[in-house]
Amino acid sequence: MNIFKQIISNHAFVSVFLAWFSAQLVKGIYGIFKEKSIKGIRRIVANGGMPSSHASSVCALCTASVISYGFSSFQFAVSALLALIVMNDAFGVRYETGKHSKVLRKLLKEGGVDMDVELKVAVGHTPFQVIVGGFLGAAVAIVLKYLFYT
Numbered sequence: 001m002n003i004f005k006q007i008i009s010n011h012a013f014v015s016v017f018l019a020w021f022s023a024q025l026v027k028g029i030y031g032i033f034k035e036k037s038i039k040g041i042r043r044i045v046a047n048g049g050m051p052s053s054h055a056s057s058v059c060a061l062c063t064a065s066v067i068s069y070g071f072s073s074f075q076f077a078v079s080a081l082l083a084l085i086v087m088n089d090a091f092g093v094r095y096e097t098g099k100h101s102k103v104l105r106k107l108l109k110e111g112g113v114d115m116d117v118e119l120k121v122a123v124g125h126t127p128f129q130v131i132v133g134g135f136l137g138a139a140v141a142i143v144l145k146y147l148f149y150t
Contacts, residue, residue, distance in 0.1 A: 012064035015141035019060035023053035052125040052133030058083035059137030
């Protein structure tokens with residue numbers, strides 16, 4: 001039980017987890033409304049979409065490190081670098097991969113080629129999805145700090 005108490009007393013860890021969970025939950029709820037079916041809840045376990053859970057997680061970590069250690073800390077430097085890399089990847093490389101998947105699916109369908117594997121289209125994020133995820137993560141870390149970790 002001591003390990004559990006240590007984990008939940010870790011503001012950064014709890015912030016990252018709740019930011020990620022919140023983003024995934026929003027995706028699932030949004031999916032229900034977008035698809036007008038309970039099947040939209042599948043988005044709760046999907047990559048891509050609104051908001052970015054990747055951005056939400058790393059921004060929560062970065063914000064929690066600033067709150068706990070300050071802008072001049074090693075912890076902030078590492079978490080900020082990680083956040084920049086992850087968010088750039090989310091709307092850069094991964095977003096482009098999703099666009100390529102769309103084109104490949106279309107070409108294969110037009111060519112009458114059947115594939116054993118379905119290509120995922122929603123792999124990455126638009127810049128807006130990354131920004132919203134980032135703000136969500138920062139907000140979660142701030143709210144947690146002032147409600148539970150004062």
